[in-house]
Amino acid sequence: MSTLQLSLAAIGALTVGAVVVYNAWTSRKHAPRQADPRREILREPVSHAIEPVLDIDPAANGQTDQPQEPVLRDTFTHLSQPDRKAQLDALIDALAAIEVDLPVSGDAALAALPSTRRVGTKLFSVEGFVQDTGQWEVLTPGRRYSAFQAGVQLVNRVGALNNIEFSEFVVKTQAFADAVGGSVNFSDMIEEVTRARELDQFASVHDAQLSFTLCARFAAWSPGYIHQHAAQLGFVPGSIPGRMVLPAAVQGLPPVLSLSFDTHAAMAEDPNQSAIRSFALSLDVPQTSREEQPYARLRDAALTLSAQMDGVVTDGAGQVLSEATLDQIGADLQQLYDALDARELSAGSSQARRLFS
Structure with missing residues (x-):
């Protein structure tokens, strides 16, 4: 074989090798991010977490359940029993x-x-x-x-x-x-x-169910990757695949926040190969007492997870939420809390939880 033929063969081999390496690198780069096996992932659902349906269209009067915007911070280790007294109330x-x-x-x-x-x-x-x-x-x-x-x-x-x-x-x-x-x-x-x-x-005017959407910037996420990062903020597995909740301080009450992603991805034969590009963090406002600071925790959770997971916080239409927008949402919620208080239907009270159910 001539020197020219040897050179061409070598160049061809190098080209094929480069293509193989590039394809492997590209595949690895775009593969769903996996959980760190050195960290424990919570897998079992907890019996004390009640899961409400989440939504955010105040004008819809609950006719439809559609999420809006989220974040979280502290977790609670002490769980007490809810009030078991009679609840009939002439107000509702x-x-x-x-x-x-x-x-x-x-x-x-x-x-x-x-x-x-x-x-x-x-x-x-x-x-x-x-x-x-x-x-x-x-x-x-x-x-x-x-x-x-x-x-x-x-x-x-x-x-x-x-x-x-x-x-x-x-x-x-x-x-x-x-x-x-x-x-x-x-x-x-x-x-x-x-x-x-x-x-x-x-x-119908004072109902609000907020949901923030977290979208991956580049590489998608696996279910385990989402679970691991959310667990660090106090979320635990919910009762259905693809759902996690942040439990309330009082056992038996609805969770403060919920996190949800594609159920089919969570139930896949090999979840590690499921590519998830977004998930929702949600808050059912009337179901949670303002003393729990649910919106502050929703906002904090969204920003923390987006930073740790290389994501971006958006609304349901895919618009990135700025700090100013998040501040305005918080201010609007305070007015809603005040209106509920004035009607003796304070968020998180037994009457509000029944009314907005």
């Missing part, structure tokens, strides 16, 4: 008083309840009055009650109580009263439906 429920001649056992009252605790799309509840304590409470076996009250929720994110639902409430309450030997006094249907519509109007 239509109530019916049930009188009985003789005390009724909790077991008998429970047996008299309808098979479903819903009236249309609204929550139906019955509570008993304990004469010894002078308190209303959720019906409990072994107790004796000297009176009852039934209630149907006026409004939720599906809409306001209507005439048909109120009529169903009357039927179910009367059946319960007959079963426990009581007499029932109902409020006026027209008044309650009118009150429900007014409350629904308020709720």
